[in-house]
Amino acid sequence: MRILVTGGAGFLGSHLAEHFLGQGHEVIVLDNFITGAIENIKGLLSHPDFTFKKQDVTDYIEVPGRLDAVFHFASPASPVDYAQYPIQTLKAGALGTHKTLGLAKDKKAAYVLASTSEVYGDPLVSPQPESYWGNVNPIGPRGVYDEAKRFAEAMAMAYHRTHRVKVHIARIFNTYGPRMRKNDGRAVPNFITQALANKPITVYGRGRQTRSLCFVTDLVRGLDSLLHSPISSPVNIGNPDEHTILEIAQRIKKLTGSKSRIVFDPLPVDDPRVRCPDIRLAKRALRWKPLIPLEVGLKRTIDYFRG
Numbered sequence: 032m033r034i035l036v037t038g039g040a041g042f043l044g045s046h047l048a049e050h051f052l053g054q055g056h057e058v059i060v061l062d063n064f065i066t067g068a069i070e071n072i073k074g075l076l077s078h079p080d081f082t083f084k085k086q087d088v089t090d091y092i093e094v095p096g097r098l099d100a101v102f103h104f105a106s107p108a109s110p111v112d113y114a115q116y117p118i119q120t121l122k123a124g125a126l127g128t129h130k131t132l133g134l135a136k137d138k139k140a141a142y143v144l145a146s147t148s149e150v151y152g153d154p155l156v157s158p159q160p161e162s163y164w165g166n167v168n169p170i171g172p173r174g175v176y177d178e179a180k181r182f183a184e185a186m187a188m189a190y191h192r193t194h195r196v197k198v199h200i201a202r203i204f205n206t207y208g209p210r211m212r213k214n215d216g217r218a219v220p221n222f223i224t225q226a227l228a229n230k231p232i233t234v235y236g237r238g239r240q241t242r243s244l245c246f247v248t249d250l251v252r253g254l255d256s257l258l259h260s261p262i263s264s265p266v267n268i269g270n271p272d273e274h275t276i277l278e279i280a281q282r283i284k285k286l287t288g289s290k291s292r293i294v295f296d297p298l299p300v301d302d303p304r305v306r307c308p309d310i311r312l313a314k315r316a317l318r319w320k321p322l323i324p325l326e327v328g329l330k331r332t333i334d335y336f337r338g
């Protein structure tokens with residue numbers, strides 16, 4: 032296959048690119064480095080089946096030759112990043128999705144959208160099944176991301192229904208692993224960086240809010256299965272192993288052998304109180320489930336941050 036990955040110089044995109052190259056496919060990455068870095072793909076640049084082009088996906092996209100699949104992963108993804116780049120985030124989800132869907136239609140390629148658990152907002156139902164419509168504040172600080180992704184899902188379904196594009200919508204839950212940026216502001220890189228430096232570990236609120244963390248290799252396997260499935264409606268991909276943020280901070284402190292104190296900082300506005308995927312659909316339709324326990328994934332991520 033010849034596969035395009037937008038946002039391929041970012042955390043998830045670079046793992047996807049590496050995965051498909053490893054399977055013998057050809058991979059083209061587009062990225063404008065707004066939150067990604069060339070270092071994430073430096074090991075791929077000399078690969079004969081790998082092409083990189085610096086491009087903003089909100090501009091017209093031209094890719095010569097055939098394409099079998101388009102993975103649209105370009106978007107700032109951490110709350111700190113999308114607060115810093117609100118308009119670019121809206122544009123990546125809206126204009127970027129439109130442009131990449133147009134490309135997939137033109138090339139008769141399958142399309143995989145990186146959607147998110149954030150479409151559920153601060154959920155009133157837990158765990159969250161795909162049938163839940165969500166509880167999103169459109170005008171709060173997270174609205175730029177949540178609404179862009181909700182628009183992206185609507186656009187993908189419209190291209191599917193109107194133009195018969197073979198779309199797949201992955202509702203990705205919090206994923207972590209090597210190549211996350213140290214300073215991207217998300218809980219796992221923050222806690223690991225703070226713990227390794229014996230600096231205070233900043234838990235927001237009282238740390239009672241929950242998240243369910245999926246290791247990146249599990250996510251990539253799920254996305255690969257999704258591409259090969261006939262399913263076009265959204266599918267949750269995540270690990271239902273739910274913990275409070277305080278538990279995750281304590282776990283990281285222990286695994287790093289850190290002397291850090293845990294401190295409590297103000298809870299960001301609209302921070303979801305719970306988040307846990309209902310993955311019955313993925314288990315049934317993709318024959319997929321996560322395999323890497325939190326402890327194992329955290330150790331691998333800590334090793335990466337140590338390096």
Ligand code: NAD
Nearest residue numbers: 038040041042043063064065066067087088105106108206
């Ligand atoms: P990331 O910031 O590491 O990667 C995003 C990449 O997209 C970066 O390399 C960035 O430079 C690029 N990009 C952003 N806007 C662009 C534009 N207009 N043109 C070209 N490139 C652009 O973030 P990530 O965690 O790897 O997230 C990747 C995708 O997965 C995002 O769409 C995100 O919304 C989605 N997602 C991630 C998670 C997670 O837990 N990591 C959860 C849900 C959804």
Ligand code: UDP
Nearest residue numbers: 110216217218219221233234235240276302
């Ligand atoms: N969080 C925290 N301390 C930090 C960074 C994040 O307590 O230094 C909390 C944040 O408030 C949220 C959770 O950890 O409740 C997960 O945050 P992250 O930014 O990783 O992703 P989110 O799930 O909010 O998109």
